[in-house]
Amino acid sequence: MTAFDPKPFLARPGVTELLDALHVDKGGVRLVGGAVRDHLLGAPVSDLDVATIYEPPRVIGYLEGAGIKAVPTGIDHGTITAVSQGTVVEVTTLRADVDTDGRRATVAFTTEWHQDANRRDFTINALYADPKTGEIFDYHDGLADLEARRIRFIGDPRARIAEDHLRILRFFRFHARFAEGAPDADGLAACADMANTLKSLSRERIADELLKLLALPDPHATVEVMQANGIFEPVLPEISAAGVERLKQLLVFEQASGRKFRPIRRLAALLPRDPDVARDVASRLKFSKEQRDRLSSAAVPAEGSARELAYRLGPLFAIDRIALTPWWESASGKSREDAVRYIERWDVPRLPVKGGDLIKMGLAAGPMVARTLRAIENEWIDNDFADDATFDAIVERHLACARSDSDA
Incomplete structure (x- = not known):
């Protein structure tokens, strides 16, 4: 674990000005939470959070007095979003819980740092750092837990x-x-x-917490x-030991094929291979339409060639199905890993003919056009997306059949 060096934070545009506005030299503000934790671990720090002894109206006054934009994004709970020279910093007044019901809390503002630390969740998230000197303030042995990876x-x-x-x-x-x-x-x-x-x-x-978990490298x-x-039983009883084993197999596949971490795909691995179950879970978790469609599609085992799947489903949905079907094997002899790499490089073609083209070729408008178009498309796919000459022959043959059926 590295020592805390505040210089990278002070080098961000507008941070020194923000800290000075909040009287850092008088001990009125400290870096807190993830910024301290991740920096000590040598990990990249994205979000920048600070805690302050000053109540929100005073914070706003100090910031605006220094020409810094202050947005009261969570003022009831003491949080002001400051934008200083383009750098966004969450500024939160020290708090102590007055009442909680498991979903929301009523808080009172305080000037005691240890009271603010007491209301936080884990010891490694209750670390504070002086943004000028780098001194660490640890009220619950968070440093020892961070060192022990606990x-x-x-x-x-x-x-x-x-x-x-x-x-x-x-x-x-x-x-x-x-x-x-x-x-x-x-x-x-x-x-x-x-x-x-x-x-x-x-x-x-x-859903938000579950997807964050499944987006980690190896959950x-x-x-x-x-x-x-x-743990899952009260809200996601569909997740079983068999699903956990499928997740393990998927992670092995991801590592072998260099796949990105896709939390929806990983959730699909945890669920039974049943689109109805997937749709029910997606609805229960209030997923977007895109997420619902993807989860239910991933529940269907992969059938057909890699190119057919990519054409019919789209590359991402096709990769989901192949990744989640260990017994799938390409007719061309490609492994699953090779198949998904190929799909990512392949420019999915469009059917070279449309319904309007068939009408121009003499087919009467009506349901026969759609049926003929589907028949042409299916044979085109079965012929591995045939070249122009072969495709023209396919079109002529199906047009002849359609005309014959219309004349009968």
Whole structure:
């Protein structure tokens, strides 16, 4: 683990001006949370969050007085989005929970840093750093947990989960992202005992957290622990041990073929190979139409050549089906890995003829046009997207058949 060096943060445009506006030299502001954690791990830091002792109206006054844009994005909970020379920083007043119901919290503002740390979820997320000197403030042994690659709730895990039930899923996502070995025993036991509280959450929040977990490089071991401990049962009982094994096989395929991490594809692996089940899950999780279509399509085993699948479904949906069908084998002898690489390079062609063209060739307008067009398309695909000469012969043959049927 590296020491905390504030220089990369101070080098960002507008950050020094923002910190000066919030009286950093008087100890009024510190870097907090993910920015501190990720920097200590030597990982890239994208979002920049700071905590301050000043209440929101005062924060806004200080920022605007320095010519910095201040947007009250979450002012009821103390958060102001500051935009300083194009750099976006979330500025949040120190808080203490007054009341929680597992979904939302009522907070009171405070000037005590340890009170703000007490209301956070995990020890590694309760680290603060002086943005000028780099001094670390650690109220719950977060540095030791970060060094040990361990995710641990602050204080009593059950109390933290009671404050926000989503912390159950966050516990596993953070374990998959940062930890090594088995999950913290106390945290795991609390999550398993309180898994039913997930039912009280909006399905959108569950979906967002689940997809973030499945977007991580290798979530299999964590998902396996979750399934074995009944974490999915209250909200996604369709996920079984067989699904976890399919996820493992998919991850092996992704590694062998250099696939990108696709969380919807990985979710499809966890579910039974049944489009109706996939549609039900997608509806329950409030997925977009595109996500619903993709999840239900991925539940269908791959049949046909790689090019036929790419043509009929589109490249992404075709790759989903091939990736999730271990027994699929290309008629050309291509492996699944070679097939998906080919699909990504292949320019999917368009059928060279349209219904209007058939009418111009003498076919009467009506249902026969659509049937003939489908027949032409199917034979064109069966002939591996035949060349121009062969295609012309296919069109002539089907036109002749259509005329004959019309005259009969």
